[in-house]
Amino acid sequence: MGLVHNLYCFYGSLRKGHKNNILLEEAEYIETKRIPGYSLYDYGPFPLAVKTNNMSESITVELYKIHDYYSMNKIDLMEISAGYYIDFVTVGKENFKIFLIPGGNHLARYTKIPSGDWTAYCKMKGKK
Numbered sequence: 099m100g101l102v103h104n105l106y107c108f109y110g111s112l113r114k115g116h117k118n119n120i121l122l123e124e125a126e127y128i129e130t131k132r133i134p135g136y137s138l139y140d141y142g143p144f145p146l147a148v149k150t151n152n153m154s155e156s157i158t159v160e161l162y163k164i165h166d167y168y169s170m171n172k173i174d175l176m177e178i179s180a181g182y183y184i185d186f187v188t189v190g191k192e193n194f195k196i197f198l199i200p201g202g203n204h205l206a207r208y209t210k211i212p213s214g215d216w217t218a219y220c221k222m223k224g225k226k
Contacts, residue, residue: 103193104170105161110147110216111143113160114127118176125162125164132156133156138157147196155214161189178197
């Protein structure tokens with residue numbers, strides 16, 4: 099069997115306090131961090147994250163280690179079927195899987211979240 103990548107980086111509905119966090123009940127929360135070079139957009143019930151390579155932009159993420167294949171597969175399938183692609187971000191000495199949307203002109207129709215923090219944005223907007 100090949101290597102399984104079980105380190106994940108979540109910025110939206112999988113973060114604590116959001117509806118999809120239930121999928122992480124068995125996961126090991128590592129920490130919350132800001133990662134530069136990304137921006138966040140409001141797509142309604144969840145955010146879109148885009149790699150910008152602009153180090154003055156950053157997003158808030160929660161880092162997890164997922165121990166069971168079922169949860170990893172369920173999360174991967176959920177994110178990929180929603181149109182996200184898998185990328186990796188280095189935090190410290192580790193590479194974490196992150197789900198992103200390709201950048202482009204289509205982002206102009208969405209509200210950019212200046213804080214880069216989906217949880218704070220939801221509280222401000224009264225979203226759950």
